[in-house]
Amino acid sequence: MENDDWDLFSIVRSCKAITYTAPATFCETATPTLPITTNTITNNTISPHNTTPNCFDDFTLTLENSTIQIFPLKPNDFIELDKLIICSNPTKIIPISTTSDIPTPSVTTTTIPTSSSTTTIITTPSTTTIPNRITTDTITNTSSQGISYQNSMFFNFPTLVEQQQMQPSEFTELEKWILQFNPTTTIPISAITTPNPTTSITSTPISFTAPIATINTTTTTTPIIPTTTTTTTMNNSETNGINQYSTVSNFPMVVEQQQVQANQNRVSVFNSISCIKTTTTNFHNELNHPLVPQEPHRNHNQLPILLPQTSSTTLLNTNPKQQKIKSGKRKNNNQMTVVNYVKANKISEDSWRWRKYGQKPIKGSPHPRSYFKCSSFNDCLAKKLVEKINTGEDTYEVTYIGEHNHKKPANNRNSIVGTSCWNMSSNSGLDVVREVGCCSNVRNLGFPGESNMPYLKNEVIKNAGKLDSSDMIMVPFDELERENSNIFSDESKIPDREAKLIESSNEDDILIPNMTNMLDDFFLNFNNINNGSPFC
DNA sequence: AGCCTTTGACCAGCG
């Protein structure tokens, strides 16, 4: 298991262990009048030993110097990360003392001393009612220069509440995750103060020991805009038996996104991130409780299906066409099928030449479906289906079926031919395509071989100059599971943007979208989700 | 002339 994997796992697990130190309160019913408890972590080991299937609450944090047996995590221990919402703009400070709609906090404080600094996380579980806004993370920092400042962060989870009906106990975990592992929001502290003079804190020591994870913190003195101020990393020195169920597929991406911010390349991008949905390919209902709605069934090796998401609504994947394709009813079965959801203007960015050969009204849909064939070569079996979807936006579902057996046209006529279908006067069966927008979906940021995500991404970016938005990279599944997987690009692969793999003729193949382009849309979509607001 | 869209007919899969 690669260290990157381990780091992520350590992150999550540490987070979880800290979160569920008060089982009865967190898992069942949050009590708003709980006395404030401070848990001081005196060394660096967290030891979850819970195997209870339906709750993550059975963690015991043992005393320092005690011998702890570490049990491997269950396959779905981190499925709750599906609900991760990152509001990573730390510049919007809402002093806790002036926030009237914050529920009365019951605070759990975790202190992680290091050789030079101490990280304190004060987390407030929500009260019995789920507030629309959760504000409770207060970090007070005293820099090495002796300058003290206070930073309160405000988390807003409207989408989360709507979509997944999170329980109060779940917020705490997310908040802690964000606090600990989002470099823009976690500030290591060398001194702790509380902004609320009426809050009393009692200390309950929690011990950590080194083998599981080492938390390294780097502290700077930038209090308000800690763009690159704080980095919390976790190094692993013991991997065996811990990550056998690696399911944190998307966190490498999250980490890398934040690193990009440090390069000043996508500052606005990070401010727009509102939700990163993660999925697991190893979920077992019998082993863990499903804290989030189940995504549609996926075939073996099928990438996670992140459903079209506009505003705050999750659209279920109820498209009967995909089910038809999966059923193998028609001739297209066993062919590689990729579905994109794109705005009208993005459809024309397809680099291939297509000829429309049919149009059919689809039962239950006010919009007809158009059928296209690759017109570059007569024997090319690549097809393309286009259908407007009912999302209230000018969004189209573009389904690519089969693979091109040739290179792209040297003289790319797509700008003429391809777009003739969309933008010229033909008014072809796409009754359609008028407005210009951006892709409205974010999908497929996770891979079954999640540990390779940074590698894959780097490889894609490295080859960005050779690809365009319609290229696709095909990765043998087995390769994904190896440390040194190799990626090869194939220009004949069907185009893809933000693609999800629905079905493959070769179950060992996984289609990886051209992430160079995808990332742009990815970030852009988060902007859109937030309605342009840099903060949730 | 070449390539496209349109559109009704036909075909295939499924219940």
Add this chain to the structure above:
DNA sequence: TCGCTGGTCAAAGGC
């Protein structure tokens, strides 16, 4: 077997 539905064909016409 039949009807429904969706996918494909191919003639006609447009650019």
